[in-house]
Amino acid sequence: MSWTKDEMAQYIANLFPDYSSVNLGIGLPSLVAEKVASEKNIMIHSENGVLGVSGRPTKETVSPTLINAGKETISIKDGASFFDSSLSFGMIRGGHIDFCVLGALEVDASGNLANWMIPGKKLTGMGGAMDLVNGAKKVIIMMGHFNKKGEEKLVKNTNLPLTGMGVVSDVITDLGHFQPKNGTFHIVKLAPDVKEEDCKLP
Amino acid sequence: MKKSPKVFSSAKEAVKDIPDGATIMSGGFGLCGIPENSINAIANREIKNLTVISNNIGNSGRGLVTWLVKDMIVKAYCSYVGGNPDLEERIHDKRVTVELVPQGTFSERIRAAGLGIRAFYTPTGYGTLVAEGKEVKTFDKPCILEEALGADFAIIKAQKGDEYGNLWFKETARNFSPLMAMAAKTTIVEVEEFVGLGEIPPEDIHLPGLFVQRIYQGENYKNDIEFEKIQEGK
Numbered sequence: 001m002s003w004t005k006d007e008m009a010q011y012i013a014n015l016f017p018d019y020s021s022v023n024l025g026i027g028l029p030s031l032v033a034e035k036v037a038s039e040k041n042i043m044i045h046s047e048n049g050v051l052g053v054s055g056r057p058t059k060e061t062v063s064p065t066l067i068n069a070g071k072e073t074i075s076i077k078d079g080a081s082f083f084d085s086s087l088s089f090g091m092i093r094g095g096h097i098d099f100c101v102l103g104a105l106e107v108d109a110s111g112n113l114a115n116w117m118i119p120g121k122k123l124t125g126m127g128g129a130m131d132l133v134n135g136a137k138k139v140i141i142m143m144g145h146f147n148k149k150g151e152e153k154l155v156k157n158t159n160l161p162l163t164g165m166g167v168v169s170d171v172i173t174d175l176g177h178f179q180p181k182n183g184t185f186h187i188v189k190l191a192p193d194v195k196e197e198d199c200k201l202p
Numbered sequence: 203m204k205k206s207p208k209v210f211s212s213a214k215e216a217v218k219d220i221p222d223g224a225t226i227m228s229g230g231f232g233l234c235g236i237p238e239n240s241i242n243a244i245a246n247r248e249i250k251n252l253t254v255i256s257n258n259i260g261n262s263g264r265g266l267v268t269w270l271v272k273d274m275i276v277k278a279y280c281s282y283v284g285g286n287p288d289l290e291e292r293i294h295d296k297r298v299t300v301e302l303v304p305q306g307t308f309s310e311r312i313r314a315a316g317l318g319i320r321a322f323y324t325p326t327g328y329g330t331l332v333a334e335g336k337e338v339k340t341f342d343k344p345c346i347l348e349e350a351l352g353a354d355f356a357i358i359k360a361q362k363g364d365e366y367g368n369l370w371f372k373e374t375a376r377n378f379s380p381l382m383a384m385a386a387k388t389t390i391v392e393v394e395e396f397v398g399l400g401e402i403p404p405e406d407i408h409l410p411g412l413f414v415q416r417i418y419q420g421e422n423y424k425n426d427i428e429f430e431k432i433q434e435g436k
Binding site for chain 1: 231232233234235257261280281282283284285290293300302304305306307308309310312313324325326327328329330331332361371372373374375376377378379380381408425426427428429430431432433
């Protein structure tokens with residue numbers, strides 16, 4: 001039984017200590033926001049210039065100038081703050097953000113991350129990902145264990161254009177929790193009934 | 203009382219001397235906080251060969267996309283073009299040359315230009331395509347040299363502003379705008395609320411008017427939302 005997306009998000013949310021700061025990437029990682037318990041007092045950072053992101057707004061409170069980095073409307077909690085993009089990325093690059101959670105195309109056994117470009121495919125740009133992986137204290141990758149073609153996304157050496165070198169500390173997939181270490185992937189935890197050989201680790 | 207020379211009567215007046223081939227920065231993240239009036243006024247002038255520095259170069263057919271579809275832009279600096287098919291198409295057929303810049307490096311290069319820093323070292327992009335051709339120096343870890351990025355003009359929007367150009371931004375609409383205001387030779391600001399001097403408390407001024415050369419009262423704001431997400435049942 002592999003983990004559902006919700007279970008992956010809950011597992012990641014449980015990794016954050018009280019009062020930590022977290023940046024969540026767009027797409028799958030944004031699910032983590034809904035799993036962060038309010039009593040943990042976690043400050044969610046969004047790189048477009050807000051610290052203290054809360055849940056979705058209501059029809060009454062929705063504001064076109066209150067959005068996250070995915071350009072979705074958000075609300076904020078008490079204690080939140082707004083700032084410009086340079087200060088926002090200064091928080092990241094300066095090592096003041098404890099965790100970032102990002103999606104990935106591939107992660108390799110040296111902790112190299114590829115998540116922004118497939119040669120020959122449509123170009124979207126790296127956004128803030130290269131800054132996040134070089135600045136956040138811990139980089140957690142949240143992704144499916146295999147791609148749509150059924151190929152492994154945890155590989156020995158990635159040949160895709162990199163987002164960052166040796167930057168990934170933890171990978172959470174539907175099959176478990178892994179850490180790139182010494183040219184291989186260390187298994188921290190497997191999802192219920194998942195066996196090591198199911199993971200096809202390099 | 204003498205009127206401040208910074209105050210312009212309209213968007214049309216404020217942008218009328220921008221020449222062909224100018225480099226223009228435009229504030230906003232996606233469509234949040236974009237200078238709608240200046241974008242439209244420049245689109246109506248149909249000037250050519252522009253270099254544009256903006257995080258997204260418009261989105262979803264709106265904002266700076268109005269310049270793209272008139273082929274006014276030849277070069278773009280941005281960090282993310284996903285969700286902007288008009289730009290993707292023009293990059294693909296080489297009508298627009300694009301330099302993709304990591305978003306934190308993008309904002310810092312602009313800030314540096316405004317504050318007299320010629321270049322800086324950052325670990326962002328080391329070991330990636332972004333580092334190609336750039337000087338590498340190792341401090342605690344390897345870093346690449348990134349140069350300041352300035353412009354001839356910046357067009358930005360603030361919620362409130364006064365005749366000196368002191369600005370106050372609403373929520374996450376601030377993003378790149380104050381940095382661009384510092385980095386351009388001529389900064390053109392449009393505001394939703396033109397307020398009297400002293401109405402924004404000095405402690406709450408997000409950008410001192412020193413960085414602003416032109417300011418006008420904007421009108422007919424759309425303030426488009428790209429992805430409206432509302433609590434279920436609310």
